[in-house]
Amino acid sequence: QVLLVQSGAEVRKPWASVKVSCKASGYTFTNYDINWVRQATGQGLEWMGWMNPSSGSTGYAQRFQGRVTISRDTSIGTAYMELRYLTSEDTAVYYCATVGLGAGFDLWGQGTLVTVSS
Amino acid sequence: SYELTQPPSVSVYPGQTASITCSGDKLGNKYVCWYQQKPGQSPVLLIYEDKKRPSGIPARFSGSNSGNAATLTISGTQIVDEADYYCQAWDSSTDYVFGTGTKVTVL
Numbered sequence: 315q316v317l318l319v320q321s322g323a324e325v326r327k328p329w330a331s332v333k334v335s336c337k338a339s340g341y342t343f344t345n346y347d348i349n350w351v352r353q354a355t356g357q358g359l360e361w362m363g364w365m366n367p368s369s370g371s372t373g374y375a376q377r378f379q380g381r382v383t384i385s386r387d388t389s390i391g392t393a394y395m396e397l398r399y400l401t402s403e404d405t406a407v408y409y410c411a412t413v414g415l416g417a418g419f420d421l422w423g424q425g426t427l428v429t430v431s432s
Numbered sequence: 433s434y435e436l437t438q439p440p441s442v443s444v445y446p447g448q449t450a451s452i453t454c455s456g457d458k459l460g461n462k463y464v465c466w467y468q469q470k471p472g473q474s475p476v477l478l479i480y481e482d483k484k485r486p487s488g489i490p491a492r493f494s495g496s497n498s499g500n501a502a503t504l505t506i507s508g509t510q511i512v513d514e515a516d517y518y519c520q521a522w523d524s525s526t527d528y529v530f531g532t533g534t535k536v537t538v539l
Contacts (some may be wrong), residue, residue, distance in 0.1 A: 349528065351530075358530060359469075359475065359518050359520075359530040360530065361528040361530060364527070373527060376433065409475075411475075415477065415481075416463060416465070416480035416481035417465065417480070417481075417522040418477045418479075418520075419467070419475070419477060419520075420477045420480075420486060422474035422475060424474060425474055
């Protein structure tokens with residue numbers, strides 16, 4: 315079964331960092347780009363960045379430049395998204411998703427809730 | 433930065449047709465995807481490359497894209513189609529951008 319399984323919910327204090335994992339199974343991890351998307355409660359989807367798991371190349375949305383890092387461990391088929399200098403506005407569900415059909419995100423993880431609170 | 437605008441809400445009776453627009457500058461020059469998201473669930477890809485449906489997506493979902501707007505059409509809307517819908521565009525200059533989202537209510 316083709317799956318992306320994300321790590322569990324996290325709680326952080328302001329100015330801390332969080333690292334969310336996304337483990338792929340059922341397909342060759344290095345064959346498809348992975349993207350990260352977040353969604354604050356009651357809000358829309360916001361694209362954060364992408365990574366080519368084969369080369370390690372990355373690209374980030376301008377508003378997250380310098381604050382986010384997407385990485386991977388190909389030996390275990392897992393991608394990571396680290397977000398630094400957290401504020402309450404970063405409280406959201408974070409999703410990983412693969413790019414497959416026509417630049418569409420065709421496989422999504424279950425989401426990881428990150429709560430930032432003092 | 434590039435922006436995609438959708439109406440906040442659309443209401444439709446069962447069996448009728450719902451149309452959701454997604455507006456952006458020269459959007460017709462980009463590929464557009466559409467996603468459906470139900471409460472508490474991850475989004476699901478409905479349409480890619482403007483009008484193509486992934487395997488398993490019902491034929492009542494269709495898409496088009498021209499000029500400055502893309503449209504998702506749900507023909508013969510069913511109660512199970514009540515959800516939030518998002519458009520998404522991509523090109524080499526803007527990377528990925530999501531629309532503002534539309535809540536579809538089936539009356």
